[in-house]
Amino acid sequence: MRFVDQCRLKVVAGDGGNGAAAFRREKFVPFGGPSGGDGGRGGHVTFVGDEGLSTLLDFTYMRTIEAKRGEHGQGSDCYGRAGADRIVRIPVGTEIRDAETGEMLADITRHGQELIVARGGKGGRGNIHFATPFDRAPRRAEKGEAGEKRELLMELKVLADIGLLGFPNVGKSTFVSAVSAARPKIADYPFTTLNPILGMVEVGGGPRGGGTSFVIADIPGLIPGASEGIGLGIQFLKHVERSRALLHLVTLDHGEGREPLADYRALRKELKRFSPELAERPELVALSKADLPEVRDAYPALARRFAKAGVKLSLVSAATHEGLSALVAQLAELATKAPRAPAASPPPPEPSPELGQLLAEGEGAPSSAATAKKAKSSAAARKPASRKAAPAAKKASKKAAPAAKKASKKAAPAAKKASKNAAPAAKKASKKAAPAAKKASKTASRKTASRKATKPASRKTASRKATKPASRKTASRKATKPASRKSPR
Numbered sequence: 001m002r003f004v005d006q007c008r009l010k011v012v013a014g015d016g017g018n019g020a021a022a023f024r025r026e027k028f029v030p031f032g033g034p035s036g037g038d039g040g041r042g043g044h045v046t047f048v049g050d051e052g053l054s055t056l057l058d059f060t061y062m063r064t065i066e067a068k069r070g071e072h073g074q075g076s077d078c079y080g081r082a083g084a085d086r087i088v089r090i091p092v093g094t095e096i097r098d099a100e101t102g103e104m105l106a107d108i109t110r111h112g113q114e115l116i117v118a119r120g121g122k123g124g125r126g127n128i129h130f131a132t133p134f135d136r137a138p139r140r141a142e143k144g145e146a147g148e149k150r151e152l153l154m155e156l157k158v159l160a161d162i163g164l165l166g167f168p169n170v171g172k173s174t175f176v177s178a179v180s181a182a183r184p185k186i187a188d189y190p191f192t193t194l195n196p197i198l199g200m201v202e203v204g205g206g207p208r209g210g211g212t213s214f215v216i217a218d219i220p221g222l223i224p225g226a227s228e229g230i231g232l233g234i235q236f237l238k239h240v241e242r243s244r245a246l247l248h249l250v251t252l253d254h255g256e257g258r259e260p261l262a263d264y265r266a267l268r269k270e271l272k273r274f275s276p277e278l279a280e281r282p283e284l285v286a287l288s289k290a291d292l293p294e295v296r297d298a299y300p301a302l303a304r305r306f307a308k309a310g311v312k313l314s315l316v317s318a319a320t321h322e323g324l325s326a327l328v329a330q331l332a333e334l335a336t337k338a339p340r341a342p343a344a345s346p347p348p349p350e351p352s353p354e355l356g357q358l359l360a361e362g363e364g365a366p367s368s369a370a371t372a373k374k375a376k377s378s379a380a381a382r383k384p385a386s387r388k389a390a391p392a393a394k395k396a397s398k399k400a401a402p403a404a405k406k407a408s409k410k411a412a413p414a415a416k417k418a419s420k421n422a423a424p425a426a427k428k429a430s431k432k433a434a435p436a437a438k439k440a441s442k443t444a445s446r447k448t449a450s451r452k453a454t455k456p457a458s459r460k461t462a463s464r465k466a467t468k469p470a471s472r473k474t475a476s477r478k479a480t481k482p483a484s485r486k487s488p489r
């Protein structure tokens with residue numbers, strides 16, 4: 001399988017469904033009221049880390065990933081279904097950046113780690129939400145919000161505990177195949193390995209047998225000038241960038257006229273050029289191919305020269321497994337003790353609405369996605385206030401309701417009395433009822449006002465409900481109706 005460790009991708013979340021403007025139409029139910037449901041939320045585009053994947057190859061074939069839009073709301077109070085989320089599995093070790101801003105969105109380092117890279121738009125509200133006492137048949141319904149759109153840059157950095165470095169042909173792949181079940185290609189020519197290969201090394205019976213395990217990464221060989229692109233370049237060093245420790249293999253190669261200490265120093269230089277932080281990582285150095293007589297003979301002198309340079313040189317042979325178990329034990333210790341290097345910049349736990357706001361503020365012209373997020377975040381900021389206000393308003397309206405009821409009850413007997421009286425008395429009764437209703441409403445509103453220092457809005461509703469001319473009107477209507485019926489012609 002082709003190894004691809006970089007790609008550019010567009011993600012488009014689903015739009016929210018539109019709210020419906022519909023009315024209840026039923027036999028014997030005239031003026032049934034609004035019944036338009038809300039639109040459904042648009043689907044998110046979500047990335048999930050998967051240990052089973054090792055390449056971004058799939059994403060080079062799909063340029064755009066889209067999630068489904070939300071269904072529109074319908075009549076009969078039917079809400080639209082939310083659009084299905086698009087869940088995309090990506091290899092563990094993938095860094096995700098915004099292509100426009102270069103901002104790191106997240107670093108997927110765990111199997112099952114989820115990240116919403118594009119949020120679906122909210123569904124619009126149907127007209128059932130817009131009915132008010134003043135407009136009982138609203139024809140208004142909201143449109144759904146647009147889903148987020150984003151260009152992403154994805155970069156895969158394989159996650160290994162130990163990174164393996166060395167010139168081509170020093171026996172790196174042979175070492176990995178000797179200590180793990182990985183089977184990289186091994187051949188007697190430089191640049192046999194062209195892609196990073198991971199091997200799982202089990203120590204002391206592995207985790208199931210009470211021991212431990214670690215992952216070792218075999219990368220293509222490096223040569224002096226790799227940082228300028230000579231050989232396969234140093235782009236593969238990024239795959240050992242986040243490893244906990246390094247294993248540097250050197251060997252005698254008389255045919256090439258090379259010398260182990262010079263080789264070691266040359267590669268250290270390349271390493272420092274690539275990343276000074278990576279060069280500081282704990283490191284073990286080993287002389288490979290110990291089964292060859294010339295290597296064995298040269299080892300004591302070489303070990304002394306390395307020691308002078310402050311480096312401990314061990315002797316191993318992948319062919320005879322000499323010195324392998326001691327070296328693997330040391331690597332296992334480093335793999336468990338040394339901390340893993342952090343990602344290039346600290347990733348946020350989840351792409352929060354604030355992130356979109358930050359992106360928008362940081363980069364002059366905010367993208368549409370960023371502005372959408374900004375709007376969302378401001379809405380979120382507003383929410384708590386409205387939540388706080390809601391109970392107060394409820395309380396006020398609850399208190400106002402009985403007061404209004406009382407008022408209308410007080411007014412009603414007065415109206416009844418009035419209706420009992422004959423036509424000439426009707427006028428009198430209405431006059432009597434009106435002040436009674438007025439008095440009641442006034443006391444009601446005053447009571448609610450004094451009981452609780454409520455918000456002006458809630459006070460208004462209280463007084464509105466209490467002073468509703470309905471009670472007065474009904475009183476006067478009831479009073480006047482019999483009068484008109486009984487009035488002598």
Ligand SMILES: Nc1nc2c(ncn2[C@@H]2O[C@H](COP(=O)(O)OP(=O)(O)OP(=O)(O)O)[C@@H](O)[C@H]2O)c(=O)[nH]1
Nearest residue numbers: 168169170171172173174187191192193221318319
């Ligand atoms: N005698 C002997 N030969 C070895 C040993 N390890 C590797 N070799 C030989 O060295 C040659 C290169 O081995 P590789 O493992 O492919 O070397 P490499 O460092 O992975 O090379 P590149 O992938 O090209 O960077 C092969 O012919 C191996 O058989 C060893 O311990 N003893």
Ligand SMILES: [Mg+2]
Nearest residue numbers: 172173192193
């Ligand atoms: Mg190799």
